[in-house]
Amino acid sequence: xxxxxxxxxxxxxxxxxxxxxxxxxxxxxxxxxxxxxxxxxxxxxxxxxxxxxxxxxxxxxxxxxxxxxxxxxxxxxxxxxxxxxxxxxxxxxxxxxxxxxxxxxxxxxxxxxxxxxxxxxxxxxxxxxxxxxxxxxxxxxxxxxxxxxxxxxxxxxxxxxxxxxxxxxxxxxxxxxxxxxxxxxxxxxxxxxxxxxxxxxxxxxxxxxxxxxxxxxxxxxxxxxxxxxxxxxxxxxxxxxxxxxxxxxxxxxxxxxxxxxxxxxxxxxxxxxxxxxxxxxxxxxxxxxxxxxxxxxxxxxxxxxx
Amino acid sequence: xxxxxxxxxxxxxxxxxxxxxxxxxxxxxxxxxxxxxxxxxxxxxxxxxxxxxxxxxxxxxxxxxxxxxxxxxxxxxxxxxxxxxxxxxxxxxxxxxxxxxxxxxxxxxxxxxxxxxxxxxxxxxxxxxxxxxxxxxxxxxxxxxxxxxxxxxxxxxxxxxxxxxxxxxxxxxxxxxxxxxxxxxxxxxxxxxxxxxxxxxxxxxxxxxxxxxxxxxxxxxxxxxxxxxxxxxxxxxxxxxxxxxxxxxxxxxxxxxxxxxxxxxxxxxxxxxxxxxxxxxxxxxxxxxxxxxxxxxxxxxxxxxx
Numbered sequence: 001x002x003x004x005x006x007x008x009x010x011x012x013x014x015x016x017x018x019x020x021x022x023x024x025x026x027x028x029x030x031x032x033x034x035x036x037x038x039x040x041x042x043x044x045x046x047x048x049x050x051x052x053x054x055x056x057x058x059x060x061x062x063x064x065x066x067x068x069x070x071x072x073x074x075x076x077x078x079x080x081x082x083x084x085x086x087x088x089x090x091x092x093x094x095x096x097x098x099x100x101x102x103x104x105x106x107x108x109x110x111x112x113x114x115x116x117x118x119x120x121x122x123x124x125x126x127x128x129x130x131x132x133x134x135x136x137x138x139x140x141x142x143x144x145x146x147x148x149x150x151x152x153x154x155x156x157x158x159x160x161x162x163x164x165x166x167x168x169x170x171x172x173x174x175x176x177x178x179x180x181x182x183x184x185x186x187x188x189x190x191x192x193x194x195x196x197x198x199x200x201x202x203x204x205x206x207x208x209x210x211x212x213x214x215x216x217x218x219x220x221x222x223x224x225x226x227x228x229x230x231x232x233x234x235x236x237x238x239x240x241x242x243x244x245x246x247x248x249x250x251x252x253x254x255x256x257x258x259x260x261x262x263x264x265x266x267x268x269x270x271x272x273x274x275x276x277x278x279x280x281x282x283x284x285x286x287x288x289x290x291x292x293x294x295x296x297x298x299x300x301x302x303x304x305x306x
Numbered sequence: 307x308x309x310x311x312x313x314x315x316x317x318x319x320x321x322x323x324x325x326x327x328x329x330x331x332x333x334x335x336x337x338x339x340x341x342x343x344x345x346x347x348x349x350x351x352x353x354x355x356x357x358x359x360x361x362x363x364x365x366x367x368x369x370x371x372x373x374x375x376x377x378x379x380x381x382x383x384x385x386x387x388x389x390x391x392x393x394x395x396x397x398x399x400x401x402x403x404x405x406x407x408x409x410x411x412x413x414x415x416x417x418x419x420x421x422x423x424x425x426x427x428x429x430x431x432x433x434x435x436x437x438x439x440x441x442x443x444x445x446x447x448x449x450x451x452x453x454x455x456x457x458x459x460x461x462x463x464x465x466x467x468x469x470x471x472x473x474x475x476x477x478x479x480x481x482x483x484x485x486x487x488x489x490x491x492x493x494x495x496x497x498x499x500x501x502x503x504x505x506x507x508x509x510x511x512x513x514x515x516x517x518x519x520x521x522x523x524x525x526x527x528x529x530x531x532x533x534x535x536x537x538x539x540x541x542x543x544x545x546x547x548x549x550x551x552x553x554x555x556x557x558x559x560x561x562x563x564x565x566x567x568x569x570x571x572x573x574x575x576x577x578x579x580x581x582x583x584x585x586x587x588x589x590x591x592x593x594x595x596x597x598x599x600x601x602x603x604x605x606x607x608x609x610x611x612x
Binding site for chain 2: 094188189190191192209212213215222223224225226227229230231264267268304305306
């Protein structure tokens with residue numbers, strides 16, 4: 001089904017999930033989700049992407065067709081006996097708050113990511129949001145990628161702090177949201193929190209602040225990005241994964257060691273693609289999204305930023 | 307004491323207060339404060355400013371010397387029998403939260419702002435945060451200023467909503483913070499809230515989001531500004547007033563009908579001056595502040611914004 005000989009710009013490892021989501025606006029049953037799905041879809045607009053993940057036998061051809069639609073290489077997608085990871089959640093009126101109703105790990109419980117040979121040479125690597133132990137496992141399989149980013153979440157900061165801490169010297173950039181940065185660094189001030197995480201080994205820290213934009217602290221760079229202003233949020237699921245995916249996809253598209261200019265460009269694209277994502281459920285808005293729409297919103301966004 | 311014949315670029319009307327402030331960092335007894343004091347001090351870096359306010363007999367020469375220091379014209383500063391408006395408050399560990407311990411209106415209770423003749427022709431007018439009825443009174447006294455902005459606060463939105471609503475068609479720009487914008491418009495989404503306030507008559511709505519920056523919605527403009535990242539906040543008092551003052555002072559310094567370019571420039575300067583303000587108590591950081599320091603931080607800030 002997939003072209004195994006592709007030159008992959010960006011390999012992404014993470015979870016594939018079948019999600020049931022209710023927001024104050026509507027509800028969807030069993031739609032495609034997971035960190036690697038969103039991140040790869042977002043990255044696919046800017047570079048050649050390969051995904052590493054696991055699904056169960058219930059992940060039908062119809063579900064998988066979304067990956068084909070985005071031109072994502074799925075050599076690294078394993079199919080195992082059993083059911084696909086399932087998540088179900090409800091968003092409150094303030095969509096920054098959500099409750100998890102069900103988390104069924106299923107085949108994901110015994111997932112041990114295996115990078116296809118072609119992905120091991122990919123210059124860019126995104127360890128999307130999965131357990132840090134799995135992120136470590138992936139790093140054992142790559143030679144010397146140009147740039148490695150890892151995403152994470154509060155769950156791992158609480159339960160796998162040591163594993164996450166020891167990941168930091170092995171990666172170039174850690175992505176996390178503002179609350180997670182405060183939690184990990186034990187520091188309320190975000191600038192100081194980023195500094196602490198840098199001291200622990202990540203050269204770059206990219207803090208996602210949702211509706212308040214993002215902040216990238218680097219060795220020599222310190223960049224501030226407002227969020228694209230949205231008035232029509234249907235479903236926030238996957239926004240952070242899209243941000244990570246578009247950011248790394250755009251860097252990978254430039255095909256060289258990231259510098260301040262490519263970081264700036266990647267940040268603006270990440271904000272815009274994740275803004276599109278939340279305008280509809282799951283990947284429903286990303287699915288018909290065109291490069292022309294992205295370009296036009298990038299121009300609109302750039303005009304807004306002082 | 308004051309040069310009555312100055313050509314005033316910007317007239318500012320508001321409260322002069324003597325504040326007692328405690329933050330988690332330290333405490334100050336009876337220091338100069340109030341919306342017009344902070345706004346004029348901030349504006350004074352960029353234009354010739356005249357202040358309209360009222361003080362009591364306890365506002366000694368020493369207190370007033372701060373206005374002289376900033377070169378603020380004080381023709382419009384009345385002295386009345388009695389005590390100066392006094393405010394006392396305590397900031398919590400999260401300095402976004404504060405408790406008022408005492409509010410003594412004193413001479414402010416019967417304040418009826420009178421614009422000196424020279425101020426009535428000032429092209430720029432800032433109605434700093436005071437009761438909307440007083441803001442209306444000031445508008446009766448001016449002919450046709452080029453650009454009028456009004457600041458406000460939650461107190462007036464709760465208690466003087468009609469008066470505030472009827473002010474909107476009489477001004478060009480309303481300044482308020484994010485919570486106040488939501489409260490006034492009855493709309494959680496800030497973009498929509500700004501739109502509602504515009505429909506009610508203010509051509510421009512400038513929403514201050516504190517550590518998350520600001521948003522300016524205009525007739526044809528929509529501008530987003532991140533906040534200057536701060537790691538050393540001593541006292542947030544006056545930050546919003548400084549933002550308003552520096553914004554209007556900078557527009558007034560350009561001396562022409564504001565346009566998108568001067569709005570952009572004024573927003574960046576407003577963010578930087580209010581960032582300086584909170585680095586120390588009251589006006590202690592603004593007092594020794596130089597134009598060189600402002601310029602250098604503006605350059606630093608511009609490099610950060612993607």
